[in-house]
Amino acid sequence: MSRRDQYYNKAKQQGYRSRAAYKLKQLDDTANLIDEHATVVDLGAAPGGWLQVAHELAGDEGTVIGVDRQRIKPIDGCETIKGDMTDAETRERLHERIGKADVVLSDMAPNMSGEYSLDHARSIHLARQAFETALAVLAPDGAFVVKVFDGPDLSKFRSDIESEFQYVRAVRPDASRDESSELYLVGKGRLTAPVQVGDELDVEIVDTGHEGDGIAKVDGYTLFVPDTEVGETVRTRIDDVKPNFGFGERME
Template identity: 70%
Template structure:
Protein backbone atom coordinates (compact mmCIF):
# COMPACT_ATOMS: atom_id res chain seq x y z
CA UNK A 1 0.00 0.00 0.00
CA UNK A 2 1.36 3.43 -0.90
CA UNK A 3 1.70 6.14 1.71
CA UNK A 4 -1.12 8.04 -0.05
CA UNK A 5 -3.47 5.06 0.19
CA UNK A 6 -2.49 4.37 3.80
CA UNK A 7 -3.38 7.82 5.13
CA UNK A 8 -6.36 8.24 2.82
CA UNK A 9 -7.85 4.98 4.10
CA UNK A 10 -7.05 5.79 7.72
CA UNK A 11 -8.78 9.16 7.39
CA UNK A 12 -11.90 7.47 6.06
CA UNK A 13 -11.86 4.84 8.80
CA UNK A 14 -11.19 7.28 11.65
CA UNK A 15 -13.59 9.99 10.51
CA UNK A 16 -11.18 12.73 9.50
CA UNK A 17 -12.17 15.04 6.68
CA UNK A 18 -8.78 14.87 5.00
CA UNK A 19 -5.63 12.77 5.09
CA UNK A 20 -3.74 15.94 6.05
CA UNK A 21 -5.05 15.48 9.60
CA UNK A 22 -2.17 13.08 10.13
CA UNK A 23 0.33 15.76 9.15
CA UNK A 24 -0.81 17.91 12.05
CA UNK A 25 -0.78 14.90 14.38
CA UNK A 26 2.82 14.20 13.41
CA UNK A 27 3.83 17.86 13.60
CA UNK A 28 2.33 18.03 17.09
CA UNK A 29 4.17 14.88 18.17
CA UNK A 30 7.43 16.36 16.89
CA UNK A 31 7.09 19.98 18.01
CA UNK A 32 4.54 19.91 20.88
CA UNK A 33 2.21 22.45 19.30
CA UNK A 34 -1.17 21.60 20.86
CA UNK A 35 -2.22 21.23 24.47
CA UNK A 36 -5.30 21.28 26.66
CA UNK A 37 -6.89 24.73 26.80
CA UNK A 38 -4.89 26.22 23.93
CA UNK A 39 -6.26 28.71 21.41
CA UNK A 40 -5.59 27.65 17.81
CA UNK A 41 -6.23 29.53 14.56
CA UNK A 42 -6.08 27.44 11.36
CA UNK A 43 -5.67 29.46 8.16
CA UNK A 44 -7.03 27.98 4.95
CA UNK A 45 -8.80 25.42 7.09
CA UNK A 46 -11.26 23.81 4.62
CA UNK A 47 -12.35 21.04 4.62
CA UNK A 48 -11.45 20.81 8.32
CA UNK A 49 -9.08 17.90 8.95
CA UNK A 50 -6.66 20.06 10.95
CA UNK A 51 -9.56 21.59 12.86
CA UNK A 52 -10.67 18.13 13.98
CA UNK A 53 -7.20 17.28 15.30
CA UNK A 54 -6.79 20.65 17.02
CA UNK A 55 -10.17 20.40 18.72
CA UNK A 56 -9.39 16.91 20.01
CA UNK A 57 -6.11 18.09 21.51
CA UNK A 58 -7.21 21.39 23.10
CA UNK A 59 -10.44 19.96 24.53
CA UNK A 60 -13.46 21.83 25.82
CA UNK A 61 -11.29 24.38 27.62
CA UNK A 62 -9.60 25.38 24.36
CA UNK A 63 -10.65 27.47 21.38
CA UNK A 64 -10.27 26.46 17.74
CA UNK A 65 -11.03 28.83 14.86
CA UNK A 66 -10.85 27.91 11.18
CA UNK A 67 -10.50 30.59 8.50
CA UNK A 68 -11.10 30.02 4.80
CA UNK A 69 -12.67 31.71 1.79
CA UNK A 70 -14.51 28.44 1.21
CA UNK A 71 -17.35 27.24 3.39
CA UNK A 72 -16.34 24.86 6.20
CA UNK A 73 -19.04 22.44 7.27
CA UNK A 74 -19.88 22.79 10.96
CA UNK A 75 -17.75 20.95 13.52
CA UNK A 76 -18.60 20.56 17.20
CA UNK A 77 -16.44 22.81 19.36
CA UNK A 78 -14.99 24.75 16.41
CA UNK A 79 -15.64 28.33 15.28
CA UNK A 80 -15.35 29.15 11.59
CA UNK A 81 -14.81 32.44 9.79
CA UNK A 82 -15.47 32.66 6.08
CA UNK A 83 -13.22 35.27 4.54
CA UNK A 84 -9.79 36.25 3.24
CA UNK A 85 -7.19 36.12 5.99
CA UNK A 86 -5.34 39.09 4.45
CA UNK A 87 -8.34 41.42 4.83
CA UNK A 88 -8.73 43.54 7.95
CA UNK A 89 -12.40 42.63 8.38
CA UNK A 90 -11.51 38.92 8.56
CA UNK A 91 -8.63 39.54 10.97
CA UNK A 92 -10.89 41.65 13.18
CA UNK A 93 -13.53 38.91 13.28
CA UNK A 94 -10.93 36.32 14.28
CA UNK A 95 -9.42 38.63 16.89
CA UNK A 96 -12.83 39.23 18.40
CA UNK A 97 -13.20 35.48 18.90
CA UNK A 98 -9.71 34.61 20.17
CA UNK A 99 -8.11 37.77 21.50
CA UNK A 100 -4.66 36.19 21.27
CA UNK A 101 -3.71 32.80 19.87
CA UNK A 102 -1.32 30.18 21.19
CA UNK A 103 -0.90 28.58 17.76
CA UNK A 104 -1.43 29.85 14.22
CA UNK A 105 -1.15 27.13 11.58
CA UNK A 106 -1.51 26.83 7.82
CA UNK A 107 -1.62 23.84 5.50
CA UNK A 108 -2.39 26.08 2.52
CA UNK A 109 -0.92 25.39 -0.89
CA UNK A 110 -1.21 27.36 -4.13
CA UNK A 111 -3.14 26.14 -7.14
CA UNK A 112 -0.55 23.97 -8.85
CA UNK A 113 0.75 24.94 -12.28
CA UNK A 114 3.25 22.12 -12.71
CA UNK A 115 6.06 24.68 -13.01
CA UNK A 116 8.21 23.89 -9.98
CA UNK A 117 9.79 27.31 -9.43
CA UNK A 118 6.47 29.12 -9.81
CA UNK A 119 4.67 26.75 -7.44
CA UNK A 120 7.49 27.15 -4.92
CA UNK A 121 7.35 30.97 -5.16
CA UNK A 122 3.59 30.97 -4.67
CA UNK A 123 3.86 28.72 -1.63
CA UNK A 124 6.43 31.09 -0.12
CA UNK A 125 4.05 33.99 -0.72
CA UNK A 126 1.27 32.14 1.12
CA UNK A 127 3.57 31.52 4.09
CA UNK A 128 4.46 35.20 4.23
CA UNK A 129 0.76 36.08 4.28
CA UNK A 130 0.13 33.55 7.04
CA UNK A 131 3.13 34.89 8.98
CA UNK A 132 1.71 38.41 8.87
CA UNK A 133 -1.49 37.12 10.46
CA UNK A 134 0.46 35.07 13.01
CA UNK A 135 2.56 38.03 14.14
CA UNK A 136 -0.65 40.00 14.62
CA UNK A 137 -2.48 37.31 16.61
CA UNK A 138 0.09 35.29 18.54
CA UNK A 139 0.55 35.76 22.25
CA UNK A 140 4.12 35.94 23.62
CA UNK A 141 5.56 32.44 23.40
CA UNK A 142 3.03 31.35 20.76
CA UNK A 143 3.88 29.03 17.86
CA UNK A 144 3.50 29.24 14.08
CA UNK A 145 3.53 26.38 11.58
CA UNK A 146 3.06 26.61 7.82
CA UNK A 147 3.49 24.45 4.74
CA UNK A 148 5.90 25.47 2.01
CA UNK A 149 7.42 23.77 -1.03
CA UNK A 150 11.18 23.32 -0.90
CA UNK A 151 13.16 25.57 -3.21
CA UNK A 152 15.54 28.45 -3.71
CA UNK A 153 13.65 30.99 -1.58
CA UNK A 154 13.34 28.77 1.49
CA UNK A 155 16.46 30.05 3.27
CA UNK A 156 15.40 33.68 2.85
CA UNK A 157 11.93 32.84 4.16
CA UNK A 158 13.37 31.16 7.25
CA UNK A 159 15.71 34.10 7.80
CA UNK A 160 12.74 36.46 7.86
CA UNK A 161 10.83 34.30 10.34
CA UNK A 162 13.70 33.54 12.73
CA UNK A 163 14.03 36.98 14.43
CA UNK A 164 10.39 36.78 15.52
CA UNK A 165 10.69 33.44 17.35
CA UNK A 166 13.04 31.54 19.63
CA UNK A 167 13.83 29.15 16.78
CA UNK A 168 12.56 27.83 13.44
CA UNK A 169 12.95 24.26 12.16
CA UNK A 170 11.96 22.27 9.09
CA UNK A 171 9.74 19.23 9.60
CA UNK A 172 8.70 16.71 6.94
CA UNK A 173 5.81 14.57 8.26
CA UNK A 174 5.56 10.95 7.16
CA UNK A 175 1.98 11.68 6.09
CA UNK A 176 3.21 13.91 3.27
CA UNK A 177 3.16 12.19 -0.09
CA UNK A 178 6.44 10.52 -0.98
CA UNK A 179 6.72 12.47 -4.23
CA UNK A 180 5.93 15.83 -2.63
CA UNK A 181 8.46 18.59 -2.05
CA UNK A 182 6.35 19.98 0.79
CA UNK A 183 7.76 20.61 4.23
CA UNK A 184 6.56 22.54 7.24
CA UNK A 185 8.29 25.43 8.94
CA UNK A 186 7.68 25.25 12.67
CA UNK A 187 8.45 28.48 14.54
CA UNK A 188 8.42 28.13 18.32
CA UNK A 189 8.18 30.83 20.97
CA UNK A 190 6.90 34.16 19.60
CA UNK A 191 9.21 36.95 20.76
CA UNK A 192 7.64 40.32 21.57
CA UNK A 193 10.39 41.85 23.70
CA UNK A 194 11.11 45.60 23.29
CA UNK A 195 14.84 44.79 23.22
CA UNK A 196 16.99 42.42 21.17
CA UNK A 197 20.08 40.34 21.88
CA UNK A 198 23.15 42.56 21.76
CA UNK A 199 21.30 45.77 22.68
CA UNK A 200 22.75 48.00 25.38
CA UNK A 201 20.29 49.82 27.64
CA UNK A 202 20.25 51.59 30.99
CA UNK A 203 17.82 50.07 33.49
CA UNK A 204 16.77 50.45 37.11
CA UNK A 205 16.97 47.32 39.23
CA UNK A 206 13.59 47.14 40.95
CA UNK A 207 13.79 43.79 42.73
CA UNK A 208 15.89 40.69 43.32
CA UNK A 209 15.11 37.24 41.90
CA UNK A 210 15.12 33.91 43.74
CA UNK A 211 18.64 33.16 42.51
CA UNK A 212 20.02 36.56 43.44
CA UNK A 213 19.87 38.26 40.04
CA UNK A 214 18.62 41.81 39.83
CA UNK A 215 15.25 42.33 38.13
CA UNK A 216 14.63 45.24 35.77
CA UNK A 217 11.62 46.17 33.62
CA UNK A 218 11.78 47.53 30.08
CA UNK A 219 8.29 48.52 28.88
CA UNK A 220 6.88 45.82 31.15
CA UNK A 221 9.33 43.17 29.92
CA UNK A 222 11.40 41.45 32.62
CA UNK A 223 15.19 41.35 32.49
CA UNK A 224 17.31 39.36 34.91
CA UNK A 225 20.63 41.14 35.46
CA UNK A 226 23.42 39.14 37.10
CA UNK A 227 25.43 40.86 39.78
CA UNK A 228 22.98 43.76 40.21
CA UNK A 229 21.08 44.81 43.32
CA UNK A 230 17.76 46.52 43.90
CA UNK A 231 18.00 50.31 43.74
CA UNK A 232 20.87 50.42 41.27
CA UNK A 233 20.70 52.09 37.87
CA UNK A 234 23.01 50.19 35.54
CA UNK A 235 23.93 49.92 31.89
CA UNK A 236 23.42 46.36 30.64
CA UNK A 237 23.92 44.31 27.50
CA UNK A 238 21.13 41.93 26.48
CA UNK A 239 22.52 38.38 26.27
CA UNK A 240 19.42 36.22 25.72
CA UNK A 241 15.77 36.86 24.89
CA UNK A 242 12.89 34.54 25.83
CA UNK A 243 9.20 35.15 25.10
CA UNK A 244 8.42 36.51 28.58
CA UNK A 245 11.82 37.41 30.05
CA UNK A 246 15.45 37.90 29.14
CA UNK A 247 18.95 37.87 30.60
CA UNK A 248 21.45 40.70 30.67
CA UNK A 249 24.95 41.45 31.94
CA UNK A 250 26.23 44.64 33.49
CA UNK A 251 28.42 46.63 31.08
CA UNK A 252 31.70 47.29 32.85
Protein backbone atom coordinates in the same frame (compact mmCIF):
# COMPACT_ATOMS: atom_id res chain seq x y z
CA MET B 1 -0.09 0.35 -1.35
CA SER B 2 1.43 3.81 -1.77
CA ARG B 3 1.78 6.13 1.19
CA ARG B 4 -0.81 8.39 -0.46
CA ASP B 5 -3.35 5.57 -0.68
CA GLN B 6 -2.56 4.41 2.84
CA TYR B 7 -3.47 7.75 4.44
CA TYR B 8 -6.32 8.45 2.03
CA ASN B 9 -7.99 5.16 2.92
CA LYS B 10 -7.25 5.63 6.61
CA ALA B 11 -8.90 9.06 6.57
CA LYS B 12 -12.01 7.63 4.95
CA GLN B 13 -12.20 4.83 7.50
CA GLN B 14 -11.70 7.11 10.51
CA GLY B 15 -13.98 9.92 9.37
CA TYR B 16 -11.43 12.63 8.63
CA ARG B 17 -12.19 15.06 5.84
CA SER B 18 -8.70 14.86 4.36
CA ARG B 19 -5.59 12.72 4.54
CA ALA B 20 -3.80 15.87 5.74
CA ALA B 21 -5.31 15.23 9.17
CA TYR B 22 -2.50 12.77 9.79
CA LYS B 23 0.11 15.42 9.05
CA LEU B 24 -1.17 17.50 11.95
CA LYS B 25 -1.31 14.44 14.19
CA GLN B 26 2.33 13.70 13.39
CA LEU B 27 3.37 17.33 13.78
CA ASP B 28 1.74 17.40 17.21
CA ASP B 29 3.43 14.14 18.20
CA THR B 30 6.77 15.63 17.16
CA ALA B 31 6.45 19.15 18.55
CA ASN B 32 3.71 18.94 21.23
CA LEU B 33 1.72 21.80 19.73
CA ILE B 34 -1.85 21.72 21.00
CA ASP B 35 -2.67 21.36 24.69
CA GLU B 36 -6.08 20.79 26.23
CA HIS B 37 -8.10 24.02 26.51
CA ALA B 38 -5.95 25.69 23.82
CA THR B 39 -7.23 28.34 21.44
CA VAL B 40 -6.31 27.29 17.91
CA VAL B 41 -6.63 29.14 14.60
CA ASP B 42 -6.40 27.19 11.35
CA LEU B 43 -5.77 29.37 8.29
CA GLY B 44 -6.99 28.06 4.94
CA ALA B 45 -8.88 25.42 6.89
CA ALA B 46 -11.10 23.86 4.17
CA PRO B 47 -12.17 21.10 3.97
CA GLY B 48 -11.57 20.75 7.72
CA GLY B 49 -9.27 17.79 8.41
CA TRP B 50 -6.93 19.88 10.55
CA LEU B 51 -9.90 21.39 12.41
CA GLN B 52 -11.06 17.91 13.36
CA VAL B 53 -7.66 16.98 14.77
CA ALA B 54 -7.22 20.34 16.52
CA HIS B 55 -10.57 19.88 18.26
CA GLU B 56 -9.59 16.36 19.39
CA LEU B 57 -6.39 17.73 20.92
CA ALA B 58 -7.83 20.92 22.46
CA GLY B 59 -10.90 19.17 23.80
CA ASP B 60 -14.37 20.51 24.46
CA GLU B 61 -12.98 23.30 26.66
CA GLY B 62 -10.70 24.50 23.87
CA THR B 63 -11.54 26.93 21.08
CA VAL B 64 -10.88 25.98 17.46
CA ILE B 65 -11.59 28.38 14.61
CA GLY B 66 -10.99 27.85 10.91
CA VAL B 67 -10.59 30.68 8.41
CA ASP B 68 -11.04 30.13 4.68
CA ARG B 69 -12.43 31.88 1.62
CA GLN B 70 -14.43 28.72 0.96
CA ARG B 71 -17.39 27.66 3.05
CA ILE B 72 -16.51 24.85 5.45
CA LYS B 73 -19.21 22.34 6.30
CA PRO B 74 -19.93 22.52 10.06
CA ILE B 75 -17.73 20.48 12.37
CA ASP B 76 -18.84 19.72 15.93
CA GLY B 77 -16.86 21.79 18.42
CA CYS B 78 -15.33 24.11 15.80
CA GLU B 79 -16.19 27.54 14.46
CA THR B 80 -15.43 28.95 11.04
CA ILE B 81 -15.00 32.37 9.51
CA LYS B 82 -15.57 32.74 5.77
CA GLY B 83 -13.14 35.33 4.49
CA ASP B 84 -9.65 36.12 3.25
CA MET B 85 -7.13 36.17 6.06
CA THR B 86 -5.23 38.98 4.32
CA ASP B 87 -8.24 41.30 4.62
CA ALA B 88 -8.30 43.63 7.61
CA GLU B 89 -12.01 42.92 8.11
CA THR B 90 -11.42 39.16 8.40
CA ARG B 91 -8.57 39.66 10.85
CA GLU B 92 -10.74 42.00 12.92
CA ARG B 93 -13.54 39.41 13.07
CA LEU B 94 -11.01 36.82 14.20
CA HIS B 95 -9.54 39.13 16.82
CA GLU B 96 -12.98 40.01 18.18
CA ARG B 97 -13.84 36.33 18.52
CA ILE B 98 -10.68 35.01 20.21
CA GLY B 99 -8.55 37.91 21.40
CA LYS B 100 -5.31 35.93 21.34
CA ALA B 101 -4.53 32.41 20.11
CA ASP B 102 -2.24 29.77 21.58
CA VAL B 103 -1.56 28.13 18.21
CA VAL B 104 -1.83 29.32 14.60
CA LEU B 105 -1.77 26.66 11.88
CA SER B 106 -1.48 26.96 8.10
CA ASP B 107 -1.53 24.05 5.67
CA MET B 108 -2.16 26.32 2.70
CA ALA B 109 -0.56 25.60 -0.66
CA PRO B 110 -0.72 27.53 -3.92
CA ASN B 111 -2.42 26.27 -7.05
CA MET B 112 0.30 24.15 -8.61
CA SER B 113 1.74 25.25 -11.94
CA GLY B 114 4.21 22.39 -12.28
CA GLU B 115 7.08 24.88 -12.48
CA TYR B 116 9.18 24.29 -9.37
CA SER B 117 10.60 27.79 -8.89
CA LEU B 118 7.19 29.43 -9.32
CA ASP B 119 5.41 27.02 -6.99
CA HIS B 120 8.13 27.51 -4.38
CA ALA B 121 7.87 31.32 -4.58
CA ARG B 122 4.09 31.18 -4.30
CA SER B 123 4.27 28.87 -1.29
CA ILE B 124 6.61 31.28 0.50
CA HIS B 125 4.26 34.17 -0.32
CA LEU B 126 1.30 32.32 1.22
CA ALA B 127 3.40 31.30 4.20
CA ARG B 128 4.41 34.91 4.83
CA GLN B 129 0.76 35.94 4.86
CA ALA B 130 0.09 33.27 7.46
CA PHE B 131 3.13 34.46 9.42
CA GLU B 132 1.82 38.03 9.49
CA THR B 133 -1.51 36.81 10.82
CA ALA B 134 0.23 34.70 13.45
CA LEU B 135 2.21 37.70 14.68
CA ALA B 136 -1.02 39.67 15.01
CA VAL B 137 -3.03 37.09 16.96
CA LEU B 138 -0.60 34.86 18.87
CA ALA B 139 -0.35 35.15 22.62
CA PRO B 140 3.06 35.24 24.32
CA ASP B 141 4.74 31.83 24.17
CA GLY B 142 2.35 30.71 21.40
CA ALA B 143 3.16 28.34 18.53
CA PHE B 144 3.04 28.69 14.75
CA VAL B 145 3.02 25.94 12.09
CA VAL B 146 3.20 26.70 8.38
CA LYS B 147 3.64 24.63 5.23
CA VAL B 148 6.23 25.66 2.66
CA PHE B 149 7.90 24.08 -0.36
CA ASP B 150 11.64 23.66 -0.02
CA GLY B 151 13.76 25.99 -2.12
CA PRO B 152 16.11 28.98 -2.22
CA ASP B 153 13.76 31.42 -0.44
CA LEU B 154 13.21 29.15 2.54
CA SER B 155 16.32 30.16 4.48
CA LYS B 156 15.38 33.85 4.66
CA PHE B 157 11.80 33.04 5.63
CA ARG B 158 12.96 30.67 8.36
CA SER B 159 15.32 33.36 9.67
CA ASP B 160 12.41 35.80 9.92
CA ILE B 161 10.40 33.29 11.95
CA GLU B 162 13.39 32.60 14.19
CA SER B 163 13.51 36.29 15.12
CA GLU B 164 10.00 36.00 16.59
CA PHE B 165 10.11 32.63 18.38
CA GLN B 166 12.31 30.93 20.95
CA TYR B 167 13.08 28.15 18.53
CA VAL B 168 12.13 26.96 15.05
CA ARG B 169 12.45 23.54 13.48
CA ALA B 170 11.62 22.01 10.10
CA VAL B 171 9.48 18.86 10.13
CA ARG B 172 8.56 16.50 7.28
CA PRO B 173 5.58 14.38 8.42
CA ASP B 174 5.47 10.78 7.30
CA ALA B 175 1.99 11.46 5.87
CA SER B 176 3.43 13.84 3.26
CA ARG B 177 3.66 12.35 -0.20
CA ASP B 178 7.01 10.80 -1.06
CA GLU B 179 7.47 13.00 -4.11
CA SER B 180 6.48 16.24 -2.37
CA SER B 181 8.98 18.98 -1.48
CA GLU B 182 6.68 20.24 1.28
CA LEU B 183 7.85 20.68 4.83
CA TYR B 184 6.52 22.44 7.87
CA LEU B 185 8.23 25.15 9.85
CA VAL B 186 7.28 24.96 13.52
CA GLY B 187 7.92 27.99 15.71
CA LYS B 188 7.39 27.72 19.47
CA GLY B 189 7.65 30.30 22.22
CA ARG B 190 6.32 33.50 20.63
CA LEU B 191 8.57 36.35 21.75
CA THR B 192 6.76 39.51 22.76
CA ALA B 193 9.53 41.27 24.63
CA PRO B 194 10.07 45.04 24.19
CA VAL B 195 13.79 44.36 23.58
CA GLN B 196 15.77 42.27 21.10
CA VAL B 197 19.12 40.53 21.25
CA GLY B 198 21.85 43.08 20.56
CA ASP B 199 19.94 46.11 21.86
CA GLU B 200 21.92 48.47 24.11
CA LEU B 201 20.11 50.55 26.71
CA ASP B 202 20.40 52.18 30.13
CA VAL B 203 18.42 50.44 32.87
CA GLU B 204 17.87 50.96 36.59
CA ILE B 205 18.42 47.93 38.82
CA VAL B 206 15.35 47.71 41.06
CA ASP B 207 15.65 44.25 42.65
CA THR B 208 17.85 41.17 43.01
CA GLY B 209 17.03 37.69 41.66
CA HIS B 210 17.47 34.33 43.42
CA GLU B 211 20.84 33.83 41.70
CA GLY B 212 22.06 37.26 42.76
CA ASP B 213 21.61 38.94 39.38
CA GLY B 214 20.27 42.47 39.31
CA ILE B 215 16.73 42.92 37.98
CA ALA B 216 15.63 45.80 35.79
CA LYS B 217 12.20 46.49 34.30
CA VAL B 218 11.71 47.59 30.69
CA ASP B 219 8.05 48.44 30.01
CA GLY B 220 7.12 45.84 32.65
CA TYR B 221 9.43 43.21 31.12
CA THR B 222 11.94 41.56 33.48
CA LEU B 223 15.60 41.86 32.55
CA PHE B 224 18.33 40.10 34.53
CA VAL B 225 21.72 41.86 34.56
CA PRO B 226 24.60 40.09 36.38
CA ASP B 227 27.20 42.00 38.40
CA THR B 228 24.88 44.86 39.30
CA GLU B 229 23.44 46.24 42.54
CA VAL B 230 20.03 47.64 43.46
CA GLY B 231 19.90 51.39 42.83
CA GLU B 232 22.46 51.40 40.00
CA THR B 233 21.72 52.70 36.53
CA VAL B 234 23.84 50.73 34.07
CA ARG B 235 24.38 50.36 30.36
CA THR B 236 23.51 46.85 29.23
CA ARG B 237 23.55 44.85 26.01
CA ILE B 238 20.73 42.32 25.56
CA ASP B 239 22.15 38.83 24.93
CA ASP B 240 19.13 36.53 25.42
CA VAL B 241 15.38 37.08 25.14
CA LYS B 242 12.57 34.83 26.40
CA PRO B 243 8.82 35.54 26.25
CA ASN B 244 8.65 36.69 29.89
CA PHE B 245 12.22 37.64 30.77
CA GLY B 246 15.62 38.31 29.25
CA PHE B 247 19.28 38.64 30.09
CA GLY B 248 21.62 41.57 29.60
CA GLU B 249 25.37 41.96 29.89
CA ARG B 250 26.71 44.92 31.81
CA MET B 251 28.76 47.23 29.62
CA GLU B 252 31.66 49.17 31.12
